[in-house]
Amino acid sequence: xxxxxxxxxxxxDLTTGNxxxxxxxxxFYRTYLGGAGFVSYFLxxxxxxxxxxxxxxxxxxxxxxxxxxxPMPGATRSCIGAKSPLTDGYxxxxxxxxxxxxxxxxxxxxxxxxxxxxxxxxxxxxxATVELRDAAHIxxxxxxxxxxxxxxxxxxxxxKTAAIGVGGENMVRYACVMNDVKDAHxxxxxxxxMGSKNLKAIASFGKxxxxxxxxxxxxxxAVSMNKEFYDDVLFNKSLAEVGTGIxxxxxxxxxxxxxxxxxxxxxxxxxxxxxxxxxxxxxHGAGMEGCAACxxxxxxxxxxxEPWNVDKRSGGPEYESxxxxxxxxxxxxLAAIIKGNELANHYSLDSISLGVSxxxxxxxxxxxxxxxEDTGGLDLRFGNAEGMxxxxxxxxxxxxxxxxxxxxxxxxxxxxGKDSEEFAVHVKGVExxxxxxxVKQGLAVIYSVxxxxxxxxxxxxxxxxxxxxPGFEHIRGMGAIRxxxxxxxxxDKVANEKAVHMWAMFRDSLVACQFVPWSIDEQVEIxxxxxxxxxxxxxxxxxxxxxxTLGRLYNLRxxxxxxxxxxPKRMFxxxxxxxxxxxxxxxxxxxxxxxxxxxxxxxxxxxxxIPRRSTLAELGLSWTIEEEHAIASA
Amino acid sequence: xxxxxxxxxxxxxxxxxDIELIGSLREYLPEGQKRAVLDVPAGxxxxxxxxxxxxxxxxTWNACVDGALVYEDTELTQRDCLIVxxxxxxx
Numbered sequence: 001x002x003x004x005x006x007x008x009x010x011x012x013d014l015t016t017g018n019x020x021x022x023x024x025x026x027x028f029y030r031t032y033l034g035g036a037g038f039v040s041y042f043l044x045x046x047x048x049x050x051x052x053x054x055x056x057x058x059x060x061x062x063x064x065x066x067x068x069x070x071p072m073p074g075a076t077r078s079c080i081g082a083k084s085p086l087t088d089g090y091x092x093x094x095x096x097x098x099x100x101x102x103x104x105x106x107x108x109x110x111x112x113x114x115x116x117x118x119x120x121x122x123x124x125x126x127x128a129t130v131e132l133r134d135a136a137h138i139x140x141x142x143x144x145x146x147x148x149x150x151x152x153x154x155x156x157x158x159x160k161t162a163a164i165g166v167g168g169e170n171m172v173r174y175a176c177v178m179n180d181v182k183d184a185h186x187x188x189x190x191x192x193x194m195g196s197k198n199l200k201a202i203a204s205f206g207k208x209x210x211x212x213x214x215x216x217x218x219x220x221x222a223v224s225m226n227k228e229f230y231d232d233v234l235f236n237k238s239l240a241e242v243g244t245g246i247x248x249x250x251x252x253x254x255x256x257x258x259x260x261x262x263x264x265x266x267x268x269x270x271x272x273x274x275x276x277x278x279x280x281x282x283x284h285g286a287g288m289e290g291c292a293a294c295x296x297x298x299x300x301x302x303x304x305x306e307p308w309n310v311d312k313r314s315g316g317p318e319y320e321s322x323x324x325x326x327x328x329x330x331x332x333x334l335a336a337i338i339k340g341n342e343l344a345n346h347y348s349l350d351s352i353s354l355g356v357s358x359x360x361x362x363x364x365x366x367x368x369x370x371x372x373e374d375t376g377g378l379d380l381r382f383g384n385a386e387g388m389x390x391x392x393x394x395x396x397x398x399x400x401x402x403x404x405x406x407x408x409x410x411x412x413x414x415x416x417g418k419d420s421e422e423f424a425v426h427v428k429g430v431e432x433x434x435x436x437x438x439v440k441q442g443l444a445v446i447y448s449v450x451x452x453x454x455x456x457x458x459x460x461x462x463x464x465x466x467x468x469x470p471g472f473e474h475i476r477g478m479g480a481i482r483x484x485x486x487x488x489x490x491x492d493k494v495a496n497e498k499a500v501h502m503w504a505m506f507r508d509s510l511v512a513c514q515f516v517p518w519s520i521d522e523q524v525e526i527x528x529x530x531x532x533x534x535x536x537x538x539x540x541x542x543x544x545x546x547x548x549t550l551g552r553l554y555n556l557r558x559x560x561x562x563x564x565x566x567x568p569k570r571m572f573x574x575x576x577x578x579x580x581x582x583x584x585x586x587x588x589x590x591x592x593x594x595x596x597x598x599x600x601x602x603x604x605x606x607x608x609x610i611p612r613r614s615t616l617a618e619l620g621l622s623w624t625i626e627e628e629h630a631i632a633s634a
Numbered sequence: 635x636x637x638x639x640x641x642x643x644x645x646x647x648x649x650x651x652d653i654e655l656i657g658s659l660r661e662y663l664p665e666g667q668k669r670a671v672l673d674v675p676a677g678x679x680x681x682x683x684x685x686x687x688x689x690x691x692x693x694t695w696n697a698c699v700d701g702a703l704v705y706e707d708t709e710l711t712q713r714d715c716l717i718v719x720x721x722x723x724x725x
Contacts, residue, residue: 238658244723248657252719256698439703463722466705469694471721485705579701 002026003213004066004530010108010130012123014197015056015115019130030533031620033543034065036508038110039081039092040550044629049557053085054171054196056116065511066530069104069210072222074516076101076292078179079508084188085173086408086429089555090451091188094508096291097179099160105206117198125204135200140166142346143178144313150203163201164191167347167396171195172406174353178345182315186350187430188452213532221526225516226295239298239515240288245277245319257579258439261327262382263359264425264570267436268578271332275322279334286312298515308339317341323434324355329362330382340392347396353408356431358391360409361401363423369416376400427454428564435461437571438584441487442497445594448565451551460500462486474519478503489590494597502544509543546619548602549611553630562609565595605633649676649712653687656719659695662688681706684718694721
């Protein structure tokens with residue numbers, strides 16, 4: 001028994017149907033904690049090198065952490081890892097909802113799935129049983145229909161699901177896994193991996209919550225955070241009122257060029273006020289919902305009848321979706337954007353990669369690289385809202401132009417040629433999120449180096465930390481140096497980013513929501529209260545470094561080198577209008593210098609980004625060399 | 635990103651700066667007001683102008699002039715239009 005945890009990892013072989021349970025030693029839990037820690041360990045240790053991401057030998061690692069299953073705000077999240085069909089490297093992605101807590105209450109800290117079922121199946125995980133069930137009758141259904149059908153199948157209304165829709169079934173390279181229909185394990189294509197295994201869903205309900213060592217402390221911390229949350233300046237009641245993408249933030253973000261428009265080529269969208277979260281809730285809002293045990297309730301629910309029907313249970317658009325399907329595609333039709341978000345949720349498509357891939361298609365169309373004969377008559381110009389929705393349908397079904405766009409912008413541009421690479425906005429194959437790195441230049445470094453590709457949740461958003469503030473005090477505790485302008489790319493800025501990146505990897509091991517403003521010290525206190533360990537902030541940051549290093553080792557083994565730690569060409573150029581149109585591009589020399597500094601700070605060779613032998617030893621990762629999973633720098 | 639060269643709109647001993655507070659920062663202006671004109675000395679910094687508008691120290695903000703992000707110690711010039719907003723983030 002591992003205190004505070006379930007103490008078990010479920011293993012499922014879809015090829016043989018074999019189901020087994022591992023009970024790792026407490027030492028393993030202490031070293032890797034859970035979530036991203038487990039993902040990073042098992043990917044390197046167990047997934048064979050050089051396989052295709054759609055091979056049965058790929059594994060889906062669905063991992064929880066020590067916080068999950070305990071009644072605290074922001075505790076109900078899961079982390080999924082696999083070999084990515086987008087990058088051919090490390091995929092790691094988190095989501096909230098209810099199903100993570102159910103899996104923990106069913107008695108498991110992680111589920112590792114390998115192989116491929118002969119016919120579609122879903123995995124039912126409860127405290128009474130684990131079984132593979134026929135999913136032929138659900139294959140082709142949306143994630144919402146899937147949840148309803150499984151509830152009927154099991155006779156348990158409260159069953160929760162982590163499922164794919166047709167996007168995952170058709171192995172769209174950026175297909176995602178939806179927790180509870182509307183919480184996306186968005187990035188890296190893990191839903192496509194599930195589809196390649198004929199695995200439709202993981203369904204779970206459980207009755208045995210994990211027992212913390214100090215339940216009084218857990219309760220007190222939860223009560224305190226529930227009261228204090230609304231006073232926190234950054235994460236205040238605006239999240240509870242409209243979720244992410246509040247009017248002020250979006251209008252301001254557009255003003256300074258942070259909000260992409262027209263495939264990151266313009267970033268000056270006068271219609272922004274029409275597509276904000278505020279507008280969403282005013283015009284179509286049906287209330288706010290939350291994840292298990294969380295009082296923040298930052299999840300929009302929306303309802304539309306005309307011109308497109310949007311089901312109240314499908315979930316509403318976050319900031320990323322509002323912008324990726326909105327201004328990035330030149331679209332200012334809010335109802336269409338909301339419908340697009342529903343389709344993304346139902347079909348299990350990452351809304352960021354989806355929007356950027358469609359925008360890529362739009363820019364190719366407007367520049368004559370593809371025409372009506374390629375799109376089957378679809379007018380794929382920027383601003384065509386109906387065209388955007390039609391493109392989503394085609395992508396999910398891999399039909400016509402949708403089959404090309406389903407590959408992601410890297411592969412689509414390689415296939416098209418004709419200088420379309422210029423319009424492919426990605427890092428390592430992962431489409432860039434809706435925070436422009438030309439504005440948030442420290443985040444640009446994280447986009448470049450993060451093993452999972454451009455990830456806006458893996459680093460510090462520069463504009464939040466330009467002054468001394470309670471927010472900056474939080475990150476001082478992680479190792480940040482001093483507040484700096486957003487466009488500073490010196491050593492202190494890199495140190496700030498490194499500190500927050502370490503914390504982000506630790507946070508993704510707990511697996512904790514970043515919208516609940518626990519300080520790192522408080523999160524460490526939670527680990528202590530759950531496990532009884534004398535866990536420290538130092539240990540937490542070391543875990544962060546361990547995870548980042550494991551991700552890098554995995555990528556290096558798969559042939560992804562520092563040559564891919566670069567932003568696309570567009571990021572070194574100004575935009576066509578708006579705030580970034582004069583001197584808007586990143587400085588390549590400063591970026592290169594910043595990336596090299598980051599490598600050094602992480603204990604990796606500054607020239608190659610390869611982790612040093614001494615760093616591996618310090619992190620307890622010598623086994624990666626000894627067992628020949630990785631190479632190291634001297 | 636290099637800050638664009640600031641157009642000198644005419645230095646005087648004192649100057650006027652237009653300030654617009656966005657969102658929750660508006661609570662520091664009189665009811666219903668979004669903007670104010672500040673009479674400030676030449677060379678006033680962004681921090682000083684924001685404090686002159688009543689926003690207390692410790693409140694986190696971002697600010698821009700002509701779309702370009704500006705910071706605490708940036709010096710303002712005559713008739714700059716300073717827009718101050720809650721921090722840009724999102725998920």
